[in-house]
Amino acid sequence: MNPELYTKILDQGMDPATVTQQIDNFKNGFPFLKIIAPATPGHGIKVLNAEELKHFLEIYPKKASQKEIVKFVPASGAASRMFKDLFSFLEGDGDLEKSSFTKKFIQNIEKFAFYEDLDLYLRSQGSSIAASLASRDYKKIVAALLSEEGLGYGSLPKGLLRFHKYLNENRTPAHEHLIEGVHYAVGKGNTVKIHFTVSPEHEEKFNTEIESVLPGIQEATGLAFEISYSQQKKSTDTIAVTMDNEPFEEEDGSLLFRPAGHGALLENLNDIKADLIFIKNIDNVVPDRLKSTTKEYKMAIGGLLLEAQEKIFDAIRAMDQEITHQSVAQAAQVYHEVLGGKIPTTESGQSLEELA
Known part of the structure; x- marks a missing residue:
């Protein structure tokens, strides 16, 4: 490895030996995982019968009250892929018949949890969703949803989008994880500890969202909460390569690295000190009417x-x-x-x- 490349890798906070191994894997293929046998019930998969389920549900609250319990939520995932069809529509001529996805979106616009926020923004601009629909200005609605000048959903992480619609409020996934934590993640000191892994540029927005809803949850439940954050470590990134499997350089000469998948968060997970850690991705949440099943089996597992x-x-x-x-x-x-x-x-x- 030439000295210049070596220095660039160190500047990224990466281990040159790790990067060399990554490049070798691109060139020679990735090693296969040695599999002994498939996981089946009784062999790697434990199936709880009714008696076991009842037993674990009964013992969990008392045991958990004496233990450090943490809810670990990978939350850096971007929402941009969710809106790829809407972005394509914005780049087109605005003909709704050419985009079945956008047509269905517009037809069901009132059902989305972000409807009120979107309408409020358009009203601040002298319009409204109803007025835009009447004039068939569908681009105005989509642009208001995605653009930074509007709700900014095109660049926000999934955890900060309005996902679920209720009679009295509309919740983001970040909000839902706080509610879910009340159901099964109460540990020592009557405390719910939740750790979010977020992108550095979005941590402040996560903090703002959580601070806006947490006081109400604490008042309603009488529970204490400890919310913490961390970022995916740069040292876990993967180097990008050219078609010839050589390190890809940006126009300024710097090396291009891409964030690794959720496996990279093992280091963040290892930094947490707890007896029991529940792991659940940011968008893997359900509304209140479906939470009972989640609560039952999370407590049983606990x-x-x-x-x-x-x-x-x-x-x-x-x-x-x-x-x-x-x-x-x-x-x-x-x-x-x-x-x-x-x-x-x-x-x-x-x-x-x-x-x-």
Whole structure:
């Protein structure tokens, strides 16, 4: 690697060895994941029966009240892809018949949670949605929704769009995650801790949105909230390459790196100290009428995991105190029955599973 390229990689905050490996993967292909067998019920997938579901639902609230619980929400995803057809419509001649997507959008405009915000903006400009529909100025409506001068939905992250419409309010996904946290993420100190990973340019807007709705939620529930943020680390980016698999350079000579996928957030996740972390993407939320199923199974999963944590800690403490046939058998049983691990045979040919 030439010194200039090496310096540019360091300036990005990347490890040159990592970038070299990335380029090699582009050139030679990516290594296959070694798969032992498909995950099926009983083999990698645990299916809760009615009795187990009831048990975990009962134990979760008490256990959670003594634990650090965090809701981890990847929230940097942009909404631009959601509106690609509307952007195409803006670039056209405004004929609604040429865009079936935009036609359906316009026909159902009143059903969207952002309808009131959109109408309020158009009224501030001396128009309205009704007036624009009457004059068939559909571009004005779409532009008001997407442009920075209007609602700016074309450049906002998904977490800040009005998603769900209620009688008394219209919620963004960020707002919905606060509500959802009340249902199953109450931990030690009667506190709901939620961590959002956001793009640096949008953190202030997330903070503004959450500060506008959080006081009402706290007053209604009596719960405390701790909201924190982090950004996807630049060191997890992937270098962009040309068709010849050489590093792609911008016009100013700098290297082009692209943000990696959600796997890059493992470092952010690792920075969080908690007993239990629920992970849920920003736009994977449902309105209140559907939340009961989410609550039930999140609590059940939480109960299962916290009970597993206790059994793991008990086994570790037993092994720390003394390595005996009994403590090894206990550890083997937890590893096999609780974690679903496969225990290899020892050099003597004896299976540790048999000890359990």
